Structure formats: C-alpha cells, structure tokens
Amino acid sequence: MKFKSDIEIAQEAVLRDIREIGSKVGLEEKDLELYGKYKAKVDYNVLKKDSQTQAKMILVTAINPTPAGEGKTTTTIGTADALSRLGKKTIVALREPSLGPVFGVKGGAAGGGYAQVVPMEDINLHFTGDLHAIGAANNLLAAMLDNHIYQGNLLDIDVRKIVWRRAMDMNDRQLRKIVDGMGGAGNGIPREDGFDITVASEVMAAFCLSSDIIDLKEKLSKIIVAYNRKGEPVTAGDLNAQGAMAALLKDALKPNLVQTLEGTPAFIHGGPFANIAHGCNSLMATQMARHFADFVVTEAGFGADLGAEKFIGIKCRKAGFKPDAVVIVATVRALKHNGGVAKDQLNKENLEALEAGLPNLLKHVENVTGVFNLPAVVAINQFPLDTEAELKLVKSKCEEMGVNVAISEVWARGGAGGESLAKEILRLVEQPTKPLQYVYDLDQPIKDKINAIATKIYGADGVEFTSKAQKEIDNLEKLGFGDLPICMAKTQYSLSDDPKKLGRPSGFKVTVSQLTISAGAGFIVAMTGDIMKMPGLPKMPSAEKIDVDEQGKISGLF
Secondary structure, eight states, X not given: OOOOOHHHHHHHSOOOOHHHHHHTTTOOXXXXXXXXXXXXXXXXXXXXXXXXXXXXXXXXXXXXOOTXXXXXXXXXXXXXXXXXXXXXXXXXXXXXXXXXXXXXXXXXXXXXXXEEEESHHHHHTTTTSHHXXXXXXXXXXXXXXXXXXXXXXXXXXXXXXXXXXXXXSSOOGGGSSEEESOSSGGGOOOEEEOEEEGGGSHHHHHHHTXXXXXXXXXXXXXXXXXXXXXXXXXXXXXXXXHHHHHHHHTTTXXXXXXXXXXXXXXXXXXXXOXXXXXXXXXXXXXXXXXXXXXXXXXXXXXXXXXXXXHIIIIIIHHHTOXXXXXXXXXXXXXXXXXXXXXXXXTTSOOHHHHHHHHHHHHHHHHIIIIISOOOEEEEEEOOTTOOHHHHHHHHHHHHTTTOOEEXXXXXXXXXXXXXXXXXXXXXXXXXXXXXXXXXXXXXXXXXXXXXXXXXXXXOOSEEEEOHHHHHHXXXXXXXXXXXXXXXXXXXXXXXXXXXXXXXXXXXXXXXXXXXXXXXXXXXXXXXXXXXXXXXXXXXXXXXXXXXXXXXXXXXXXX
C-alpha cells in the first residue's frame, strides 16, 4: 500500500475561506488583512476588544528528539482538531518554519499526515514575509553600525568588540565567518564578520517576546551591538536604529491566521531557534489565541528539557500565564532508540531496549509534574508496528508516576485519532490547579540559576564554568544584567550536553563555555557544547527533491 506524502494530502484538501475560519472565534472581516483566500494577518488592535473567554492553555512538549521521530507538531495540530471535534472553541499556535531547515534536513514543518496546517506550501515557503522582514531589520542594524564607524565613530566603538552579525534565512556554512569592508577606504572598515540564520537573530527573539509595537521598539533599542574602548555596551538605541527597525517589523508583528486540515483556526507566527533562544511562537499570537478561544494548544521547541523549560522560565514569566496541562509526546520507536537500538532495527519488538530507553521519558514527566508542578499526559504517537506488549510497558511505567498515557493516531486519522488524548486533557484541566513553580528565582546569582537548570532539569551533578565563562558572568553582573532569566544553549539530543548520551544519563557535569547577553530579548544565553547559529546543508539536502511543474504545483516538500 502506497501512503500519500504530506504535501499530497495537503494539496487534496478543500480549504475554507480564511474569513470563515476567523469568524469561528469572533474575528470579523475588518480585523483581517487578507493575503489571498487562505491566509490573513490579524490586526493586533483586536486585543483591545473585550474577551469573554477564560482560555485553557495546553503546552505540547516531548522527549529528546531522535532520528526515529516523535511527531510533536503533528500531535499539537491533531490535539487542537480533536478538541474542536469535542465542541471546544480551539486555536492552535505554532512557530513559523525557517527556509534553512526546509531546504536542509527537515523538509516541510507544518505537521504531517492528516494533522497539518494549510496552505502547507505557503507556510513553508516565504508565507507572509515575516522572516524576511526580521532579516531586513537585523541587517539594517548591521548597516547602521558599520556606517557609524565609517562616518567617524563618535561612540568610540572598538571594532574588535563588535558582537552584532548579519542574518539570512538559509543554511549557508560558507558565511559563518567572513571578512568584509574590503576594497579600499570607500567600502568601509575591513573587519571580521559573519552571518547567523535569521531565526537565530536576537531581533527574532525580541520580536517574539514583544506585547505590542511600543514594547518591540523598547526591546530593539536595548540590543547590544558592540562595546566601546572603555568596555561599555553600545546599543541599537545609541545608533537611533530602533524606530526604523520597528517600521520594517510593524506588519510582521501582526499574527498570521491559517487553518488546519479540519478547519481549526491556527496562528503561525515567529520562530526563534530552540537552542540559542526560547524556541516558541510569538507572545503576540499566544495572547491573541487566549483572547479569542476557550482552548489554546501550543508547542515548545525540542524536548522538554529545552523547550518546556524556556517556555515556562522565559515566556510564561514574561507574560504572567501558565499552562493548564502539558502533553509529553513520545514514540515507542524513539524510546527504543534511547535504549540503544539502531534506526534500522526499530520496527522489531524489543522490550529490553524499550525499558532501557523509558527513563528519558520518565525524567521529562518528573520535570513537568514535579519541578514545574503541572498536570501532564503522555501522548504515544503510535506507529503500525508498535506491539501491545510495548505499549503496555510504557503505560504501566507512566502510571506508576501518576500520569496517564493516551494513544495518538492523529497522523493517520486527524482529529478523530486524538480524541482519547483530548478527553484526558479535558479531565486534567478540571482538576484543582496548583501554583506554577519556576526552576530558579530571578534574583539568584547567574551561576546558581544555571546550576539549578542543570541539576533539576537535566539531572547533572553540577556545572563547570570555563575561565572565559566566569569572566563573562562577572562582567554581566557588573553591567547590571544579573537578574535576567537564563536561556540554555544545549544539544537537543540528550538531557546532558553530550549528544551521544541517550536515555537518562547520570554522573555527568554540564560545561558552560561562554555566556552572551540578549539584552533586547531580555535573557542571558549560556553556551554548552558546539551550538551552530548558522547551520549548513547536509550531503543530500531536501532542496534536491523539491520541484515545481508548469502549473505551479510544488512537489517533494516533505
């Protein structure tokens, strides 16, 4: 039997007019800026409307990602469709895909099977131009910085201490480190420079944490671009760049409204890297979804050790809300991979390997329920060759921790395949609420905050700081940044900082090699391991499979 590809399923769908989708949650035509029939931006002034809802927010997270796949976005979309099928006014809120991964390893990023957001091709390719606007704002700031130096350098910027890089929304390792300003005095000051992928830009992180256009301008003004010869920070505000940057971003700041295959409204907006930033959709889109829906289903990047920790420690802390329930996505295949099984052997029943890999899932459950104090359900994204014995083992281990397991079949059946998961969510949100617990307090020293994340969330024995990292900590606290939240930059593949340590490693320490300040976004980035801010293309990039015919129909996009 030949299975249809995601893009084939999406292209066969009959989409509804986006005005009809908006009307489901009380958005009027005058609130929408139409981008054709099936996409619209929503005026952020609608947040001034009175809200009659007390939205429940459902956070979808997962185990550490593996080559076997977990299906977190697919589960997020399917869960929203399932809640809609059960009569709940639901909106799903997701990140925007980046062109780099689309053409690189991942292919499309709009869900899969019968749990997708559409129009899938548009969402993956350019969409409404938000990422291009963010890249333009990033590069305007870079141009103004270099122009200031060229025109006399009144701020006495030390060209050896420029920390602002250029950005583009593509995987291009050739541009990681460059020398520019070559060709004589008329072409600028020669210096070392480089590019990051747009989703790694601090402009993206600040954009996604802004509550309105004024807040965005304030955040942009605080971005540190360089240091002067006295060692003092130089900001975008010092260059008077924030107004022009915000002008480029004023339309991008409006959330994008699309739909799932089943017609559930979906906001897809913003997409910061989940390694070096907080890795979730914009605060603006989440606020808007909560304003108009009874249930908001959203996701955090990568596994719960990165995504959920940052969602709670950075985004929830900033916005003052909390999830009402958490879905932790896993697959039997991925858990067997964590237990040491090679990818080509994952279809065979292997209870011993499954038991060895289950501690990874159980640690994430422990973090969500024990550290964050949130109710949770484990969603097993079922594959055809999963056996009853394997599923029973997962259920029994989770139930020992007081957490139920729901089988998810949303890839194959859409919302109908997620109804058992949705019913468990409805049960959880009716339970008495507990106060949200953070991993650390903001007034703790930087080292203590990092140590709390490493020991409580990762299960490390402690943290080792390089001499460079220690100097940067001392400087950040001296400059008055010590009370900011921490954004850990760590491999997504392991609870540790070593991607090869699968399952639930123990007896390890996390090494922090560097700290950087994202003063505009409002957090400190602690670097561990080898984290790339500009990925490269693989040996066989997804771009080689993507094509378009004479009718403009795209193929090969996942």
